[in-house]
Amino acid sequence: MNAYIELTIPAQIIENMSNDEYHSRPEFSSSQLKDMLRSGAHFHSHNIIKEHERESKKHLDxxxxxxxxxxxxxxxxxxxxxxxxxxxxxxxxxxxxxxxxxxxxxxxxxxxxxxxxxxxxxxxxxxxxxxxxQRIATNLRTLSSYKDMQSNYGMAEASIFFTDPIFGLKLRVRPDYHLAPCKAFPNGLILDVKSTRDARPFKFSRDSGEYGYDLSASMYREGFQQYYQTEEKPPFIFLVAENLAPFNVKQYRASDLLLSVGDTRYYKSKEMLAESLLINEWDGYSKEMEDLFLPSYMTKQALDADFH
Structure with missing residues (x-):
């Protein structure tokens, strides 16, 4: 049986695992599944033959x-x-x-x-x-979600390992913070901290699409539900901070539509990965000729513009 695919085993959670140890584990992460959505060749290059190494710890993010x-x-x-x-x-x-x-x-x-x-x-x-x-951290503590974090039992950077029930892929997630199921949150709660240049809704929504935050949210929710065996998957909250003065912050609840798109892309990435692992083929981009269009919002702006 493929080393990356197993029969379903109970999900487990590990607290206080170092970031380096987590990233050295063989299970697949959401970042790797996003590579797969770009192309099998990208996944193979970055994660199988490791031509793309992670940045040194010395680098400041x-x-x-x-x-x-x-x-x-x-x-x-x-x-x-x-x-x-x-x-x-x-x-x-x-x-x-x-x-x-x-x-x-x-x-x-x-x-x-x-x-x-x-x-x-x-x-x-x-x-x-x-x-x-420090100003960002202080501003984040003014959000109502922070009060929920203080009022209920939760964990920062706890690693969850689980098996995909459809394709048998071994997977891992590491939510920034999560609340365990409790009276206030019967299905638990996942909170993801993001930094950005612009936290306004129309800007951050684009970041969410570009960086695959929807896929990550879907994967985190599935791993969470598998471990805690909740009736439903937990709500997902983004805590967003601007990385330039005045370091404004926002909080967003992942909408049903965002999560639905994430579920679709999450499923597709797993399906593609399972197939590629099975046949050991890692295709790049399609070689077919395609028409090129501008982004829909730019097209709409042009069509709606008053040129007179």
Whole structure:
């Protein structure tokens, strides 16, 4: 039997699994299923022969910083190191390789080498970046969803592993935060924290489509229901923060229509993946000639425009 496909086994949840350990697991994630929707060749390249490696932990994703401060503030000092305001400028390659470096160059190289040695693999951030992320976390705590998080039992970054009941694929999800089924939320609740440049509805809806947030929501809800055995799948909430000042925030409930589209795309990606695994063929794009159109909203704008 294919190593990625099994008979259905009970879903399990693991708390406090590191992000690196989670991403090294063999089960398929929503990001991988999105690769499959683009093309089998993309999935094969990124996930089977791994031509596309994940970014180094040293790389700062501002959303990750804000996410940590909001959901897991106790982990901040384990993950991040703040560069002091009075720190010297980072040395250039020329300074490091100079045969006769100046005293200033020697001091700058030594300072940054000591800083790196002290903090190891932590992500380095500036005081300005920390201030912005703290403002995001503070603003997110003003949302009504945060009150629900405080009033009911929940978990941040808990990993759920389950088996797709139709195709037998081994899958994994890691909701940013979820509430276990309770009196207030009989089917539980999933909350997903997102950062964006523009959190207004017409902008964030486009982000949701472009980045496949609908598919992720459908997959998270299925894994959740399998583990908790709820009568229905849980509601899904997006907590959205702008990553530029004034760091405004919004909260959105995933609509039935969004989730319906997500269910369709989620099913299609699993079907395509199961078939490709079975026959071991990973097709790229169609080679057929196709007509090209502008996005529908641009066409509508042009047709509705008053040119007189």
């Amino acid at each position: 501002f959303g990750t910083l804000a996410h940590t401060l909001f959901l897991e503030p106790e982990q901040f000092h384990n993950e991040f190191a703040v560069i002091p305001i009075d720190a010297p400028k980072p040395p250039t390659d020329v300074m490091r390789n100079a045969k006769n470096p100046s005293e200033d160059s020697i001091k700058r190289v030594q300072w940054w080498d000591d800083f790196a040695a002290k903090h190891g693999e932590k992500i380095t951030i500036s005081a300005e970046q920390l201030d912005g992320a």
